[in-house]
Amino acid sequence: MLSLQRITKTFGGVTALEDISFNVESGAITGVIGPNGAGKTTLFNIATGLYSQDTGDVYLGGQNISRLPPERLARLGMIRTFQNVELFGQMTVLENVMVGLHTKSKSGIFSCAFKLPGQIREEKTIHRRALKWLEYTGITDLAGMTAGSLPFGKGRLLEIARALASEPRIILMDEPAAGLNSRETMGLAGLIKKIRTSGITIVLVEHDMELVMDVCDTVVVLNLGHKLAEGTPRDIQENPEVIAAYLGDG
Amino acid sequence: MTKSQRDIIIFTAFGLAVMITPLLLRGNYLLNVFVFIGINTMLAVALNLLLGFAGQISLGHAAFFGLGAYISGILTTRYAFDPWMAMVAAALCVGVIAFIIGFPILKLKGHYLAMATLGFGIIVYIIFNETVDWTGGPSGMSGIPNLSLGPIIFDSYMTNYYLIWVFTLLTMLLSVNLANSRIGRALRAIHDSEVAARVMGVNVRLLKVQIFTVSALISALAGSLYAHTMTFIAPASFGFNFSVELVTMVIIGGLGSIYGSFLGAAILTLLPEFLRVFHDFDIVIYGLLLIVMTIFMPGGLIGGFEALAAAINRRKEA
Amino acid sequence: MENSDQIIQYLLSGLSNGSIYALIGFGFAIIYNATGIINFAQGEFVMLGGMLTIFFLNVFRLPLITAIALAVGVSTAIGIVFERLAIRPLKNASPLSLVIITIGASILIRGAAMLVWGKDTHALPPFSGNDPLYLMGATMLPQNLWIFALTAVIIIASKLFFHYTIFGKAMRACAFNSQAASLVGISVKTMVLLSFMISSAIGSLAGIIIAPLTMTSYDMGIMLGLKGFCAAIIGGMSSGLGTVIGGLLLGILESLGAGLISSGYKDAIAFIILLIILFLRPEGVFGKKETERV
Numbered sequence: 001m002l003s004l005q006r007i008t009k010t011f012g013g014v015t016a017l018e019d020i021s022f023n024v025e026s027g028a029i030t031g032v033i034g035p036n037g038a039g040k041t042t043l044f045n046i047a048t049g050l051y052s053q054d055t056g057d058v059y060l061g062g063q064n065i066s067r068l069p070p071e072r073l074a075r076l077g078m079i080r081t082f083q084n085v086e087l088f089g090q091m092t093v094l095e096n097v098m099v100g101l102h103t104k105s106k107s108g109i110f111s112c113a114f115k116l117p118g119q120i121r122e123e124k125t126i127h128r129r130a131l132k133w134l135e136y137t138g139i140t141d142l143a144g145m146t147a148g149s150l151p152f153g154k155g156r157l158l159e160i161a162r163a164l165a166s167e168p169r170i171i172l173m174d175e176p177a178a179g180l181n182s183r184e185t186m187g188l189a190g191l192i193k194k195i196r197t198s199g200i201t202i203v204l205v206e207h208d209m210e211l212v213m214d215v216c217d218t219v220v221v222l223n224l225g226h227k228l229a230e231g232t233p234r235d236i237q238e239n240p241e242v243i244a245a246y247l248g249d250g
Numbered sequence: 251m252t253k254s255q256r257d258i259i260i261f262t263a264f265g266l267a268v269m270i271t272p273l274l275l276r277g278n279y280l281l282n283v284f285v286f287i288g289i290n291t292m293l294a295v296a297l298n299l300l301l302g303f304a305g306q307i308s309l310g311h312a313a314f315f316g317l318g319a320y321i322s323g324i325l326t327t328r329y330a331f332d333p334w335m336a337m338v339a340a341a342l343c344v345g346v347i348a349f350i351i352g353f354p355i356l357k358l359k360g361h362y363l364a365m366a367t368l369g370f371g372i373i374v375y376i377i378f379n380e381t382v383d384w385t386g387g388p389s390g391m392s393g394i395p396n397l398s399l400g401p402i403i404f405d406s407y408m409t410n411y412y413l414i415w416v417f418t419l420l421t422m423l424l425s426v427n428l429a430n431s432r433i434g435r436a437l438r439a440i441h442d443s444e445v446a447a448r449v450m451g452v453n454v455r456l457l458k459v460q461i462f463t464v465s466a467l468i469s470a471l472a473g474s475l476y477a478h479t480m481t482f483i484a485p486a487s488f489g490f491n492f493s494v495e496l497v498t499m500v501i502i503g504g505l506g507s508i509y510g511s512f513l514g515a516a517i518l519t520l521l522p523e524f525l526r527v528f529h530d531f532d533i534v535i536y537g538l539l540l541i542v543m544t545i546f547m548p549g550g551l552i553g554g555f556e557a558l559a560a561a562i563n564r565r566k567e568a
Numbered sequence: 569m570e571n572s573d574q575i576i577q578y579l580l581s582g583l584s585n586g587s588i589y590a591l592i593g594f595g596f597a598i599i600y601n602a603t604g605i606i607n608f609a610q611g612e613f614v615m616l617g618g619m620l621t622i623f624f625l626n627v628f629r630l631p632l633i634t635a636i637a638l639a640v641g642v643s644t645a646i647g648i649v650f651e652r653l654a655i656r657p658l659k660n661a662s663p664l665s666l667v668i669i670t671i672g673a674s675i676l677i678r679g680a681a682m683l684v685w686g687k688d689t690h691a692l693p694p695f696s697g698n699d700p701l702y703l704m705g706a707t708m709l710p711q712n713l714w715i716f717a718l719t720a721v722i723i724i725a726s727k728l729f730f731h732y733t734i735f736g737k738a739m740r741a742c743a744f745n746s747q748a749a750s751l752v753g754i755s756v757k758t759m760v761l762l763s764f765m766i767s768s769a770i771g772s773l774a775g776i777i778i779a780p781l782t783m784t785s786y787d788m789g790i791m792l793g794l795k796g797f798c799a800a801i802i803g804g805m806s807s808g809l810g811t812v813i814g815g816l817l818l819g820i821l822e823s824l825g826a827g828l829i830s831s832g833y834k835d836a837i838a839f840i841i842l843l844i845i846l847f848l849r850p851e852g853v854f855g856k857k858e859t860e861r862v
């Protein structure tokens with residue numbers, strides 16, 4: 001589904017990623033782990049077109065997407081969430097999810113301003129579908145709240161709901177469990193499995209090892225911009241290099 | 251009652267109030283002030299689309315207003331254009347200009363965007379002053395014809411009032427519609443998080459330029475209306491100070507609130523009239539208002555009212 | 569030779585205006601580096617410098633040097649008040665609110681100046697007479713020399729300050745990484761305040777040394793401020809020398825443009841340069857590119 005090939009990225013003098021390659025299997029959950037500063041977020045930023053890599057290529061379903069901007073990738077069915085939760089803070093929860101449906105609708109400025117019949121119909125569909133995704137993620141009761149005033153855990157769920165609303169083929173989640181309590185994390189694990197069951201490919205950056213081991217089919221380990229290992233969760237857990245990297249990190 | 255039903259009711263009530271106001275006003279002086287409130291509302295709403303919705307500042311909007319006025323003025327006085335045709339031409343011209351400069355300008359953010367739009371505004375202002383053969387220079391341009399519709403000529407305070415307010419109400423209605431649509435949400439999304447908006451598939455760059463263009467086009471229309479109702483224009487009305495005044499209107503009323511823009515425009519138009527006794531005090535007050543509102547009432551007056559209403563509701567429930 | 573004399577004349581007046589732009593640009597850069605804010609009120613301190621000096625000179629009949637010292641003192645005090653009342657209350661403000669606040673402050677200061685001193689233009693007598701000096705066929709006023717000398721002194725002094733004093737080093741540390749700076753015990757708040765003090769002081773000095781040449785009025789700050797900003801933009805908002813070169817370059821281009829093309833468009837030149845730079849190289853001619861963090 002998603003294939004990264006020989007990605008290298010430097011910031012000034014710092015090499016954030018060096019010669020990283022791996023494939024994400026369609027329909028699977030791929031975990032990306034590694035200590036802080038390993039380059040995981042940078043990898044996501046490159047895959048989703050926010051940063052451009054120095055060298056290397058990214059393929060989505062066989063198409064080279066290396067130079068495409070994020071808004072194009074959303075249309076191609078790749079969507080992500082952010083480590084530092086990027087909600088539309090002044091909009092309501094429902095409106096946030098409605099923005100998620102942006103790629104699923106097409107009315108322009110003109111038809112919106114003049115409320116042409118097609119736009120009214122489309123608006124109804126957007127509303128209905130957005131409600132469906134709130135229900136799917138279990139935050140329907142928050143629909144009218146301002147997103148900026150949500151508790152952290154709910155914000156994470158809203159980000160996932162908003163991402164799902166665009167009906168992606170693949171979703172990249174950057175530390176979705178960070179800041180959640182154990183009950184919320186369990187709920188998240190359930191949600192992630194449910195999303196996979198619906199046929200969406202998932203890439204998961206996560207520090208919570210229990211969660212990673214529970215849901216992932218494959219795990220890629222990064223350390224200081226290098227790929228340290230790749231394999232099943234069980235292989236990774238027993239890999240001495242990985243253990244060393246984590247212990248070394250403290 | 252759904253949100254869109256509520257919108258319709260509020261708009262109808264507001265529109266009716268606007269329509270009967272002249273019947274209650276005594277004297278041409280007040281009527282004329284209300285004509286100005288109409289023009290300023292139109293401009294503030296236009297700027298609000300850019301500033302309040304998309305969160306992109308423009309300190310050069312007076313330039314678009316002025317370009318609309320001058321293009322209309324020049325086409326009618328020199329080339330014998332029909333005023334309506336001149337108005338359409340002015341709006342289109344300015345729309346095209348805004349679209350072209352929009353791409354490089356809106357690549358900039360925050361302070362740099364403010365400076366670039368300001369620079370654009372000042373350049374245009376200097377052009378108004380210097381191209382004396384075309385614009386009459388600092389002393390202005392007179393003899394711009396009035397608009398007319400069949401037997402009605404828009405040359406009295408009363409006719410001007412209705413002319414201006416029909417356009418203003420239309421601008422408000424379309425903006426309210428836009429606010430609660432896919433595009434309105436995408437714009438507000440840009441305001442809150444540009445990266446997230448892009449990742450959700452919003453073509454941020456294009457949408458910013460589009461709304462900038464629409465905003466400039468409406469401002470040009472307002473300028474053209476201004477030229478044809480006043481029949482005289484001079485560069486002083488289109489300088490940096492007026493750009494800042496427009497921003498003040500939007501901020502005072504509340505970023506993103508259409509009726510707030512009306513409130514802001516009304517207050518800033520009336521203020522100098524009330525302060526006539528303390529001539530020149532208005533500018534100091536604008537400055538204070540900008541600072542105080544931004545620090546203490548970032549939602550503007552409308553935001554303030556809403557917060558107040560919410561607080562009262564909570565009190566009632568408790 | 570008529571023509572080349574003319575050019576030299578333009579260059580001279582361009583350099584002299586350019587020095588002023590450089591000083592004002594310095595003020596912008598100092599605040600920007602400490603806070604990330606572009607202070608739209610910067611130009612008003614230039615106006616305050618000139619107006620206050622004239623005020624102390626004419627109303628209190630103080631000697632020039634005392635009047636200047638007082639004017640710089642009062643401007644700096646106003647800078648402090650501005651920072652305390654309008655900037656400090658805003659924590660984590662968006663650039664939009666900061667733009668609006670500083671514009672508000674600029675209007676407020678300008679309006680207050682107009683109420684106090686009226687709309688007339690005022691003249692400050694030159695520091696040392698009006699007898700022109702001759703240089704390579706061009707004439708120059710002693711005031712031009714004052715401008716060059718004082719600009720050089722101010723810029724060298726601030727370089728020394730930033731590199732050799734504990735406060736200056738602390739400010740640079742803050743500009744580089746305010747979080748790290750506060751971890752090692754530097755008070756970021758103090759540094760922000762200090763940046764406002766220094767830049768209002770430099771701004772007012774610029775206003776004082778130019779006042780004898782240009783006449784001073786309550787609204788002179790807008791244009792000068794904007795041109796100073798233009799100088800700072802050319803300099804990339806950070807490198808000290810870049811801003812100086814930016815200011816001088818702007819001054820020369822402007823003066824040549826006004827002399828050789830059209831004086832009516834003199835003010836437009838700075839803004840056209842500004843737009844070109846912002847469009848082509850938003851990070852400035854001497855600045856470097858950075859990737860926004862997500």
Ligand SMILES: Nc1ncnc2c1ncn2[C@@H]1O[C@H](COP(=O)(O)OP(=O)(O)O)[C@@H](O)[C@H]1O
Nearest residue numbers: 011016036037038039040041042043859860861
């Ligand atoms: N926009 C940026 N500018 C400069 N350096 C960056 C930027 N983004 C990331 N880095 C650097 O790249 C490295 C990897 O960071 P990141 O991808 O955030 O790691 P992780 O998500 O694994 O914790 C770090 O050293 C970080 O400082």
Ligand SMILES: [Mg+2]
Nearest residue numbers: 040041042083
């Ligand atoms: Mg990360």
